[in-house]
Amino acid sequence: MSAAACSAVRPSAHSPRRAHPPRVLQPHRRSQHAQQAQPPQPGAQREPSAAPDSAIACDIFCAVVDNFGDIGVCWRLARQLAAEHGWQVRVLVDDLRAFHALCPAVDTARARQTVQGIVVEHWHEPTHAGETLEVADVVIEAFACELPPVYVAAMARRASTPVWFNLEYLSAEDWVTDFHLRPSPHPRYPLVKTFFFPGLAPGTGGVLKEHDLDAQRAAFEQSQDARAAWWRDTVGVPPPAAGTTVISLFAYENPAVDALLEAWRDSAGPVVLLVPEGRISGALARCFGLPSFAAGTHAERGSLTAHALAFTDQPGYDRLLWASDLNFVRGEDSFVRAQWAARPFVWHIYPQADDAHLPKLDAALTHYAASLPFAARDALTRFWHAWNGAGAPDWHALWTDFAVHLPAFRARANGWAHELARAGDLAGNLARFAKSQLK
Numbered sequence: 001m002s003a004a005a006c007s008a009v010r011p012s013a014h015s016p017r018r019a020h021p022p023r024v025l026q027p028h029r030r031s032q033h034a035q036q037a038q039p040p041q042p043g044a045q046r047e048p049s050a051a052p053d054s055a056i057a058c059d060i061f062c063a064v065v066d067n068f069g070d071i072g073v074c075w076r077l078a079r080q081l082a083a084e085h086g087w088q089v090r091v092l093v094d095d096l097r098a099f100h101a102l103c104p105a106v107d108t109a110r111a112r113q114t115v116q117g118i119v120v121e122h123w124h125e126p127t128h129a130g131e132t133l134e135v136a137d138v139v140i141e142a143f144a145c146e147l148p149p150v151y152v153a154a155m156a157r158r159a160s161t162p163v164w165f166n167l168e169y170l171s172a173e174d175w176v177t178d179f180h181l182r183p184s185p186h187p188r189y190p191l192v193k194t195f196f197f198p199g200l201a202p203g204t205g206g207v208l209k210e211h212d213l214d215a216q217r218a219a220f221e222q223s224q225d226a227r228a229a230w231w232r233d234t235v236g237v238p239p240p241a242a243g244t245t246v247i248s249l250f251a252y253e254n255p256a257v258d259a260l261l262e263a264w265r266d267s268a269g270p271v272v273l274l275v276p277e278g279r280i281s282g283a284l285a286r287c288f289g290l291p292s293f294a295a296g297t298h299a300e301r302g303s304l305t306a307h308a309l310a311f312t313d314q315p316g317y318d319r320l321l322w323a324s325d326l327n328f329v330r331g332e333d334s335f336v337r338a339q340w341a342a343r344p345f346v347w348h349i350y351p352q353a354d355d356a357h358l359p360k361l362d363a364a365l366t367h368y369a370a371s372l373p374f375a376a377r378d379a380l381t382r383f384w385h386a387w388n389g390a391g392a393p394d395w396h397a398l399w400t401d402f403a404v405h406l407p408a409f410r411a412r413a414n415g416w417a418h419e420l421a422r423a424g425d426l427a428g429n430l431a432r433f434a435k436s437q438l439k
Contacts, residue, residue, distance in 0.1 A: 056434070057088045057136040061123065063145035064095035069350075071099050072333035074142050076208045076314065077167075078118050080427040084211055087431070090119040090136065101311055138163045138434045141193070156189035163437045164191060165430065170198040170207065170332045172363035177203035181433065194433075198332075198426055200367045205430065206423035207336045213318075217341065220322050230319055235274065235307050236296065244270045245403070248324040249280060250334055251348045256387060257283040259395035265302035266396060267403075273306040274320060281308065326406070328387075339368075342417040344409035346387055361388055372412050376405040 058081055062074040071093055081087040093099055096108040105115050111122045135158050141147050144166055147155075155162050166184075180197040198205045220226050231239045240246060247264075251257070257280060264271040265287075275284055277295045284293035284306055293299070295310035312320065317334065321327050321341035329338045330348040338345035347364065349357045365384060369377045383402045386393045 055088065056085075056138060056438070058090070058138040058140065059136040060089065060091045060140045060142060061145055061147055062091060062093045062142045063123075064093065064098045065143070068098055068102055069331035069333050070143055071095065072102055072314065073167075073208065074140075075099070075102060076333070077140070077427055077430075079116060080208060080210055080425075081431060082116075082118055084427065085431045087138075090121060092121045092123040094123045096120075096122050103313055135162055137438060138165070140165045140167050140430075142167045143169055152186070152189065152191070156186075156191055160439065161191065163434045164193045165196045165434075166193050167430075168195060168197045170200075170336070171360055172200045172367050173360060174363070177201065180204050194437075196430060196433075200364065200420060200423060202423050204423055206426045206428075207339075207420065208426045209340055209421070211425075213340055216318070217322055220319060227323065230323055234309060234312075234316070234320070237298070237307065240270070240272045240305075244272050245326065245406075246272045246274065246324045247326045247328065248274045248276075248320050249328045250276055250278065251280045251328050251330050252351065253279050254283075254348065254387065254389075256389070256395065258286065260387075260399065261287040261304065263395045263399040265304040267303040267399070269303065271304050273304060274309055274324060275306060276309045276317075276320070277311050284308065326409075339413075339420055340417060342414045344406060344413050346384060349388055351389065355390070358385070358388065358390060361385070368416055369412070371415070372408060376408040376412075379405045380409065 058078075060074050060078055062071050064070050074091060074093070078089045078091050082089045096106060099120070100106045100108050103115060106120060107113055111124075113120050135151065135154050137160070139147070139151075139155065139162050141164070155164065176197045176199045179195060180199065180203065182195045184193045184195065185191070186193065196205050198207050200207070220230075228239055231237060245267075261283065264273065273284075275281065275293065277293075281293040284299070285291065288299040288301060288306070290297065290299065293306075293308045295308050297306075297308040299306050309320070318337055318341070321338055321343060324343060327334075327338045327341065327343055327345040328348065329335050329345055331350055335345075335347050335349075338347075347361065349361050349364075351357055361384060365381055369380050372380065379401045382393070383398055385391060386395075386398060
Protein backbone atom coordinates (compact mmCIF):
# COMPACT_ATOMS: atom_id res chain seq x y z
CA MET A 1 0.00 0.00 0.00
CA SER A 2 1.19 3.50 -0.75
CA ALA A 3 2.18 5.96 1.94
CA ALA A 4 -0.84 8.05 1.04
CA ALA A 5 -3.09 5.06 1.43
CA CYS A 6 -1.60 4.24 4.80
CA SER A 7 -2.30 7.74 6.03
CA ALA A 8 -6.00 7.18 5.50
CA VAL A 9 -6.24 4.14 7.74
CA ARG A 10 -5.95 3.99 11.48
CA PRO A 11 -2.85 1.92 12.29
CA SER A 12 -3.95 -1.12 14.27
CA ALA A 13 -2.27 -4.25 15.46
CA HIS A 14 -5.66 -5.88 15.11
CA SER A 15 -6.06 -5.30 11.39
CA PRO A 16 -5.70 -8.58 9.46
CA ARG A 17 -4.12 -6.85 6.48
CA ARG A 18 -1.51 -9.01 4.76
CA ALA A 19 0.92 -7.98 2.06
CA HIS A 20 0.92 -9.55 -1.38
CA PRO A 21 3.46 -9.12 -4.18
CA PRO A 22 2.26 -6.96 -7.06
CA ARG A 23 0.68 -8.80 -9.95
CA VAL A 24 0.28 -7.78 -13.57
CA LEU A 25 -3.01 -8.08 -15.38
CA GLN A 26 -3.32 -10.31 -18.42
CA PRO A 27 -4.46 -8.04 -21.29
CA HIS A 28 -7.98 -8.84 -22.42
CA ARG A 29 -10.98 -7.53 -24.35
CA ARG A 30 -14.28 -6.56 -22.78
CA SER A 31 -17.69 -5.45 -23.93
CA GLN A 32 -18.68 -1.96 -24.93
CA HIS A 33 -19.58 -1.15 -21.33
CA ALA A 34 -15.94 -1.04 -20.21
CA GLN A 35 -14.16 1.97 -21.62
CA GLN A 36 -10.72 1.65 -23.13
CA ALA A 37 -7.94 3.51 -21.39
CA GLN A 38 -6.98 6.30 -23.78
CA PRO A 39 -4.32 8.97 -23.27
CA PRO A 40 -6.17 12.24 -22.50
CA GLN A 41 -5.91 14.98 -25.09
CA PRO A 42 -4.23 18.23 -23.97
CA GLY A 43 -6.79 20.42 -22.21
CA ALA A 44 -9.56 17.83 -22.56
CA GLN A 45 -12.10 17.38 -19.77
CA ARG A 46 -12.87 13.94 -18.38
CA GLU A 47 -16.05 12.56 -19.90
CA PRO A 48 -19.09 12.03 -17.68
CA SER A 49 -20.37 8.49 -17.44
CA ALA A 50 -23.53 8.21 -19.51
CA ALA A 51 -24.02 4.56 -18.63
CA PRO A 52 -27.24 3.59 -16.84
CA ASP A 53 -27.07 1.36 -13.78
CA SER A 54 -27.41 -1.77 -15.90
CA ALA A 55 -24.31 -0.82 -17.89
CA ILE A 56 -21.92 -0.19 -15.01
CA ALA A 57 -18.84 -2.38 -15.40
CA CYS A 58 -17.05 -3.58 -12.29
CA ASP A 59 -13.74 -5.38 -11.81
CA ILE A 60 -13.11 -7.21 -8.52
CA PHE A 61 -9.52 -8.25 -7.78
CA CYS A 62 -9.07 -11.04 -5.23
CA ALA A 63 -5.92 -12.69 -3.88
CA VAL A 64 -6.81 -15.83 -1.95
CA VAL A 65 -4.93 -15.74 1.36
CA ASP A 66 -6.88 -17.84 3.82
CA ASN A 67 -8.43 -20.76 1.98
CA PHE A 68 -11.96 -19.69 1.03
CA GLY A 69 -12.83 -16.53 2.95
CA ASP A 70 -11.42 -13.97 0.52
CA ILE A 71 -12.91 -15.44 -2.65
CA GLY A 72 -16.09 -16.32 -0.74
CA VAL A 73 -16.78 -12.67 0.03
CA CYS A 74 -15.77 -11.52 -3.46
CA TRP A 75 -17.95 -14.10 -5.19
CA ARG A 76 -21.01 -13.22 -3.12
CA LEU A 77 -20.44 -9.54 -3.86
CA ALA A 78 -19.98 -10.20 -7.57
CA ARG A 79 -23.16 -12.26 -7.83
CA GLN A 80 -25.18 -9.69 -5.94
CA LEU A 81 -23.95 -6.72 -7.97
CA ALA A 82 -24.78 -8.62 -11.16
CA ALA A 83 -28.13 -10.07 -10.11
CA GLU A 84 -29.59 -7.22 -8.06
CA HIS A 85 -27.97 -4.14 -9.59
CA GLY A 86 -27.50 -5.21 -13.20
CA TRP A 87 -23.76 -4.56 -13.17
CA GLN A 88 -21.39 -6.20 -15.60
CA VAL A 89 -18.93 -7.88 -13.25
CA ARG A 90 -15.56 -9.50 -13.75
CA VAL A 91 -13.70 -11.33 -10.97
CA LEU A 92 -9.92 -11.63 -11.24
CA VAL A 93 -8.68 -14.25 -8.78
CA ASP A 94 -5.27 -15.84 -8.29
CA ASP A 95 -6.46 -19.25 -7.02
CA LEU A 96 -8.99 -21.03 -9.20
CA ARG A 97 -8.77 -24.22 -7.13
CA ALA A 98 -10.08 -22.49 -4.01
CA PHE A 99 -12.73 -20.82 -6.17
CA HIS A 100 -13.75 -24.17 -7.67
CA ALA A 101 -14.34 -25.60 -4.18
CA LEU A 102 -16.91 -22.86 -3.51
CA CYS A 103 -18.31 -22.85 -7.04
CA PRO A 104 -17.87 -26.17 -8.87
CA ALA A 105 -18.84 -24.54 -12.17
CA VAL A 106 -15.44 -22.81 -12.23
CA ASP A 107 -13.07 -24.67 -14.55
CA THR A 108 -9.56 -24.56 -13.08
CA ALA A 109 -8.04 -25.20 -16.52
CA ARG A 110 -9.54 -22.11 -18.16
CA ALA A 111 -7.85 -18.73 -17.78
CA ARG A 112 -11.04 -16.88 -18.80
CA GLN A 113 -14.62 -18.07 -18.51
CA THR A 114 -18.13 -16.89 -17.73
CA VAL A 115 -19.84 -18.36 -14.66
CA GLN A 116 -23.41 -17.41 -13.72
CA GLY A 117 -23.15 -14.40 -16.01
CA ILE A 118 -19.92 -13.16 -14.40
CA VAL A 119 -16.59 -13.12 -16.20
CA VAL A 120 -13.90 -14.96 -14.24
CA GLU A 121 -10.23 -14.55 -15.06
CA HIS A 122 -7.22 -16.28 -13.58
CA TRP A 123 -5.07 -13.47 -12.26
CA HIS A 124 -1.44 -14.35 -13.02
CA GLU A 125 1.79 -12.94 -14.37
CA PRO A 126 1.50 -12.58 -18.18
CA THR A 127 4.30 -12.96 -20.66
CA HIS A 128 3.69 -9.39 -21.78
CA ALA A 129 1.47 -6.42 -20.95
CA GLY A 130 1.75 -4.29 -24.05
CA GLU A 131 -1.81 -4.44 -25.34
CA THR A 132 -4.34 -1.73 -24.52
CA LEU A 133 -6.11 -2.47 -21.25
CA GLU A 134 -9.78 -1.86 -20.68
CA VAL A 135 -10.70 -0.56 -17.25
CA ALA A 136 -14.08 -0.87 -15.54
CA ASP A 137 -16.26 1.97 -14.21
CA VAL A 138 -15.84 0.59 -10.69
CA VAL A 139 -12.69 -1.16 -9.49
CA ILE A 140 -12.69 -3.13 -6.23
CA GLU A 141 -9.37 -4.06 -4.67
CA ALA A 142 -10.39 -6.72 -2.17
CA PHE A 143 -8.57 -6.77 1.14
CA ALA A 144 -5.62 -4.61 0.05
CA CYS A 145 -4.49 -7.17 -2.52
CA GLU A 146 -2.67 -4.44 -4.54
CA LEU A 147 -3.77 -3.83 -8.11
CA PRO A 148 -1.34 -4.59 -10.95
CA PRO A 149 0.73 -1.44 -11.64
CA VAL A 150 -0.15 -1.61 -15.33
CA TYR A 151 -3.85 -1.59 -14.43
CA VAL A 152 -3.48 1.40 -12.11
CA ALA A 153 -1.64 3.29 -14.85
CA ALA A 154 -4.47 2.46 -17.24
CA MET A 155 -7.00 3.73 -14.70
CA ALA A 156 -5.20 7.08 -14.67
CA ARG A 157 -5.35 7.30 -18.47
CA ARG A 158 -9.03 6.45 -18.66
CA ALA A 159 -11.28 9.13 -20.14
CA SER A 160 -13.66 8.89 -17.17
CA THR A 161 -12.07 8.36 -13.79
CA PRO A 162 -13.14 5.00 -12.33
CA VAL A 163 -14.44 4.68 -8.80
CA TRP A 164 -11.78 2.77 -6.87
CA PHE A 165 -12.55 0.90 -3.65
CA ASN A 166 -10.35 -0.92 -1.20
CA LEU A 167 -12.79 -3.41 0.30
CA GLU A 168 -11.51 -4.00 3.82
CA TYR A 169 -11.94 -6.91 6.19
CA LEU A 170 -15.00 -6.91 8.42
CA SER A 171 -14.56 -5.43 11.88
CA ALA A 172 -17.02 -4.55 14.63
CA GLU A 173 -14.59 -2.16 16.32
CA ASP A 174 -15.80 1.39 17.00
CA TRP A 175 -13.15 3.13 14.89
CA VAL A 176 -14.57 1.60 11.69
CA THR A 177 -17.31 4.22 11.40
CA ASP A 178 -14.67 6.98 11.38
CA PHE A 179 -12.68 5.42 8.56
CA HIS A 180 -15.45 4.01 6.38
CA LEU A 181 -15.49 5.85 3.01
CA ARG A 182 -12.25 7.65 3.87
CA PRO A 183 -10.59 8.82 0.61
CA SER A 184 -6.90 8.26 -0.10
CA PRO A 185 -5.31 10.13 -3.06
CA HIS A 186 -2.78 8.18 -5.08
CA PRO A 187 0.75 9.61 -4.67
CA ARG A 188 1.48 9.62 -8.43
CA TYR A 189 -1.77 9.53 -10.39
CA PRO A 190 -4.93 11.67 -10.31
CA LEU A 191 -6.81 8.81 -8.66
CA VAL A 192 -8.56 8.46 -5.32
CA LYS A 193 -9.04 5.17 -3.52
CA THR A 194 -11.98 4.93 -1.11
CA PHE A 195 -11.73 2.63 1.88
CA PHE A 196 -14.91 0.61 2.29
CA PHE A 197 -15.29 -1.05 5.69
CA PRO A 198 -17.85 -3.79 6.28
CA GLY A 199 -19.29 -3.62 9.77
CA LEU A 200 -22.11 -4.54 12.11
CA ALA A 201 -23.41 -1.06 12.86
CA PRO A 202 -25.02 1.82 10.95
CA GLY A 203 -22.37 4.12 9.54
CA THR A 204 -20.29 1.22 8.21
CA GLY A 205 -20.54 -0.63 4.91
CA GLY A 206 -22.76 -3.30 6.44
CA VAL A 207 -22.45 -6.94 5.38
CA LEU A 208 -23.55 -8.87 2.33
CA LYS A 209 -27.15 -10.06 2.18
CA GLU A 210 -29.15 -11.05 -0.89
CA HIS A 211 -32.60 -9.47 -1.12
CA ASP A 212 -34.36 -12.86 -1.10
CA LEU A 213 -32.26 -14.57 1.59
CA ASP A 214 -34.88 -14.32 4.33
CA ALA A 215 -37.53 -15.75 2.01
CA GLN A 216 -35.26 -18.65 1.08
CA ARG A 217 -34.59 -19.42 4.73
CA ALA A 218 -38.27 -19.22 5.66
CA ALA A 219 -39.21 -21.57 2.82
CA PHE A 220 -36.64 -24.12 4.00
CA GLU A 221 -37.63 -23.87 7.65
CA GLN A 222 -41.36 -24.13 6.93
CA SER A 223 -41.13 -27.13 4.61
CA GLN A 224 -40.77 -30.49 6.32
CA ASP A 225 -40.26 -32.08 2.91
CA ALA A 226 -37.42 -29.68 2.04
CA ARG A 227 -35.66 -30.36 5.32
CA ALA A 228 -36.08 -34.11 5.01
CA ALA A 229 -34.76 -34.00 1.45
CA TRP A 230 -31.75 -32.00 2.62
CA TRP A 231 -30.89 -34.58 5.29
CA ARG A 232 -31.32 -37.43 2.84
CA ASP A 233 -29.31 -35.86 0.01
CA THR A 234 -26.61 -34.05 2.00
CA VAL A 235 -26.11 -36.14 5.14
CA GLY A 236 -27.39 -39.50 3.92
CA VAL A 237 -29.65 -40.13 6.93
CA PRO A 238 -33.16 -39.08 8.00
CA PRO A 239 -33.61 -35.98 10.17
CA PRO A 240 -32.77 -36.65 13.83
CA ALA A 241 -35.42 -37.22 16.46
CA ALA A 242 -36.96 -34.35 18.39
CA GLY A 243 -34.83 -33.26 21.32
CA THR A 244 -31.56 -33.74 19.46
CA THR A 245 -29.14 -30.81 19.35
CA VAL A 246 -27.83 -30.47 15.78
CA ILE A 247 -24.48 -28.69 15.53
CA SER A 248 -22.50 -27.73 12.44
CA LEU A 249 -18.74 -27.49 12.92
CA PHE A 250 -16.65 -25.38 10.53
CA ALA A 251 -13.42 -24.25 12.15
CA TYR A 252 -9.71 -23.74 11.87
CA GLU A 253 -7.45 -26.24 13.61
CA ASN A 254 -8.21 -25.85 17.30
CA PRO A 255 -6.55 -27.56 20.29
CA ALA A 256 -9.81 -27.22 22.22
CA VAL A 257 -11.81 -29.42 19.87
CA ASP A 258 -10.80 -32.76 21.45
CA ALA A 259 -12.11 -31.73 24.86
CA LEU A 260 -15.29 -30.28 23.35
CA LEU A 261 -15.97 -33.50 21.44
CA GLU A 262 -15.62 -35.40 24.71
CA ALA A 263 -18.12 -33.02 26.32
CA TRP A 264 -20.60 -33.71 23.52
CA ARG A 265 -19.93 -37.45 23.84
CA ASP A 266 -20.87 -37.24 27.53
CA SER A 267 -23.80 -34.85 27.02
CA ALA A 268 -27.07 -35.60 28.80
CA GLY A 269 -28.97 -35.34 25.52
CA PRO A 270 -28.18 -36.56 21.99
CA VAL A 271 -25.91 -34.39 19.85
CA VAL A 272 -25.66 -34.72 16.06
CA LEU A 273 -22.56 -33.10 14.60
CA LEU A 274 -22.35 -32.08 10.93
CA VAL A 275 -18.78 -31.50 9.79
CA PRO A 276 -17.87 -30.20 6.32
CA GLU A 277 -14.65 -31.89 5.25
CA GLY A 278 -11.73 -29.58 6.02
CA ARG A 279 -9.15 -28.46 8.53
CA ILE A 280 -10.95 -29.85 11.57
CA SER A 281 -11.50 -33.33 10.11
CA GLY A 282 -8.36 -34.81 11.68
CA ALA A 283 -9.68 -34.09 15.16
CA LEU A 284 -12.86 -36.01 14.39
CA ALA A 285 -10.82 -38.97 13.18
CA ARG A 286 -8.88 -38.98 16.46
CA CYS A 287 -12.05 -38.77 18.51
CA PHE A 288 -13.57 -41.82 16.86
CA GLY A 289 -10.33 -43.77 16.39
CA LEU A 290 -10.58 -43.64 12.61
CA PRO A 291 -7.80 -43.26 10.04
CA SER A 292 -9.66 -40.30 8.51
CA PHE A 293 -12.98 -38.48 8.65
CA ALA A 294 -13.70 -37.98 4.97
CA ALA A 295 -17.03 -37.02 3.44
CA GLY A 296 -19.58 -39.78 3.87
CA THR A 297 -18.14 -41.03 7.17
CA HIS A 298 -20.61 -41.65 10.00
CA ALA A 299 -19.49 -42.35 13.56
CA GLU A 300 -20.99 -42.59 17.03
CA ARG A 301 -19.65 -42.46 20.59
CA GLY A 302 -21.85 -42.02 23.63
CA SER A 303 -24.33 -39.19 23.05
CA LEU A 304 -22.42 -37.92 20.01
CA THR A 305 -23.19 -38.90 16.43
CA ALA A 306 -21.06 -37.24 13.75
CA HIS A 307 -21.45 -37.05 9.99
CA ALA A 308 -18.72 -35.88 7.63
CA LEU A 309 -20.11 -33.80 4.77
CA ALA A 310 -18.63 -33.03 1.40
CA PHE A 311 -17.44 -29.45 1.08
CA THR A 312 -20.39 -27.54 -0.33
CA ASP A 313 -21.03 -24.49 -2.45
CA GLN A 314 -22.31 -21.27 -0.88
CA PRO A 315 -26.07 -21.94 -1.22
CA GLY A 316 -25.49 -25.40 0.22
CA TYR A 317 -23.66 -23.94 3.21
CA ASP A 318 -26.60 -21.65 3.95
CA ARG A 319 -28.88 -24.70 4.13
CA LEU A 320 -26.44 -26.41 6.51
CA LEU A 321 -26.69 -23.39 8.81
CA TRP A 322 -30.48 -23.40 8.61
CA ALA A 323 -30.64 -27.14 9.38
CA SER A 324 -28.60 -26.78 12.58
CA ASP A 325 -29.49 -25.62 16.07
CA LEU A 326 -25.99 -24.25 16.73
CA ASN A 327 -23.33 -23.28 14.21
CA PHE A 328 -19.58 -23.12 14.73
CA VAL A 329 -18.19 -20.82 12.04
CA ARG A 330 -14.81 -19.41 11.13
CA GLY A 331 -13.34 -16.37 9.40
CA GLU A 332 -15.53 -13.71 7.81
CA ASP A 333 -17.88 -15.18 5.23
CA SER A 334 -19.39 -17.94 7.37
CA PHE A 335 -19.52 -15.52 10.34
CA VAL A 336 -21.82 -13.26 8.33
CA ARG A 337 -23.96 -16.12 7.01
CA ALA A 338 -24.41 -17.49 10.54
CA GLN A 339 -25.87 -14.17 11.63
CA TRP A 340 -28.37 -14.13 8.75
CA ALA A 341 -29.29 -17.75 9.59
CA ALA A 342 -30.76 -16.42 12.87
CA ARG A 343 -29.35 -19.36 14.81
CA PRO A 344 -27.01 -19.37 17.82
CA PHE A 345 -23.40 -19.54 16.71
CA VAL A 346 -19.82 -19.62 17.95
CA TRP A 347 -17.22 -17.68 15.98
CA HIS A 348 -13.66 -18.90 15.44
CA ILE A 349 -12.03 -15.63 14.40
CA TYR A 350 -8.91 -15.65 12.24
CA PRO A 351 -6.11 -16.13 14.81
CA GLN A 352 -3.31 -13.56 15.02
CA ALA A 353 -0.03 -13.28 16.89
CA ASP A 354 -0.05 -11.96 20.46
CA ASP A 355 -3.83 -12.52 20.69
CA ALA A 356 -4.41 -9.48 18.51
CA HIS A 357 -7.67 -11.07 17.36
CA LEU A 358 -9.29 -11.01 20.81
CA PRO A 359 -10.22 -7.28 20.82
CA LYS A 360 -11.95 -7.84 17.47
CA LEU A 361 -13.79 -10.80 18.96
CA ASP A 362 -14.87 -8.71 21.95
CA ALA A 363 -16.08 -5.93 19.66
CA ALA A 364 -18.38 -8.39 17.90
CA LEU A 365 -19.61 -9.72 21.24
CA THR A 366 -20.39 -6.18 22.38
CA HIS A 367 -22.87 -5.85 19.51
CA TYR A 368 -24.21 -9.38 19.41
CA ALA A 369 -24.58 -10.10 23.13
CA ALA A 370 -25.63 -6.65 24.31
CA SER A 371 -29.25 -7.44 25.15
CA LEU A 372 -28.74 -10.92 26.60
CA PRO A 373 -29.42 -11.46 30.31
CA PHE A 374 -26.22 -11.32 32.34
CA ALA A 375 -25.88 -15.08 32.90
CA ALA A 376 -26.44 -15.88 29.23
CA ARG A 377 -24.08 -13.13 28.11
CA ASP A 378 -21.40 -14.39 30.48
CA ALA A 379 -21.80 -17.98 29.25
CA LEU A 380 -21.57 -16.88 25.62
CA THR A 381 -18.53 -14.69 26.24
CA ARG A 382 -16.64 -17.39 28.15
CA PHE A 383 -17.40 -19.97 25.47
CA TRP A 384 -16.33 -17.73 22.58
CA HIS A 385 -13.15 -16.77 24.43
CA ALA A 386 -12.29 -20.39 25.20
CA TRP A 387 -12.92 -21.49 21.61
CA ASN A 388 -10.53 -18.76 20.50
CA GLY A 389 -7.72 -19.84 22.79
CA ALA A 390 -8.25 -17.65 25.84
CA GLY A 391 -7.81 -19.73 28.98
CA ALA A 392 -7.88 -23.46 29.68
CA PRO A 393 -11.46 -24.22 30.75
CA ASP A 394 -13.23 -27.37 31.85
CA TRP A 395 -15.07 -28.00 28.59
CA HIS A 396 -17.65 -30.32 30.16
CA ALA A 397 -18.73 -27.58 32.57
CA LEU A 398 -18.44 -24.89 29.93
CA TRP A 399 -20.65 -26.77 27.45
CA THR A 400 -23.21 -27.64 30.12
CA ASP A 401 -23.53 -23.99 31.10
CA PHE A 402 -23.65 -22.86 27.46
CA ALA A 403 -26.36 -25.39 26.56
CA VAL A 404 -28.59 -24.18 29.41
CA HIS A 405 -28.81 -20.79 27.69
CA LEU A 406 -29.53 -22.03 24.16
CA PRO A 407 -33.17 -20.79 24.31
CA ALA A 408 -31.93 -17.28 25.15
CA PHE A 409 -29.32 -17.51 22.40
CA ARG A 410 -32.02 -18.53 19.90
CA ALA A 411 -34.17 -15.53 20.77
CA ARG A 412 -31.19 -13.19 20.57
CA ALA A 413 -30.04 -14.61 17.22
CA ASN A 414 -33.41 -13.83 15.68
CA GLY A 415 -33.48 -10.31 17.11
CA TRP A 416 -29.89 -9.64 16.10
CA ALA A 417 -30.59 -10.51 12.46
CA HIS A 418 -33.15 -7.69 12.41
CA GLU A 419 -30.75 -5.27 14.12
CA LEU A 420 -27.94 -6.12 11.71
CA ALA A 421 -30.15 -5.27 8.76
CA ARG A 422 -30.20 -1.64 9.93
CA ALA A 423 -26.60 -1.24 8.76
CA GLY A 424 -27.78 -1.92 5.22
CA ASP A 425 -26.60 -4.47 2.71
CA LEU A 426 -22.96 -4.14 1.69
CA ALA A 427 -23.58 -4.56 -2.04
CA GLY A 428 -26.37 -1.99 -2.01
CA ASN A 429 -24.35 0.46 0.08
CA LEU A 430 -21.36 0.11 -2.22
CA ALA A 431 -23.45 0.44 -5.38
CA ARG A 432 -25.18 3.59 -4.17
CA PHE A 433 -21.91 5.26 -3.23
CA ALA A 434 -20.27 4.24 -6.50
CA LYS A 435 -23.12 5.72 -8.56
CA SER A 436 -22.88 8.96 -6.60
CA GLN A 437 -19.21 9.21 -7.59
CA LEU A 438 -19.42 8.26 -11.27
CA LYS A 439 -19.00 11.34 -13.43
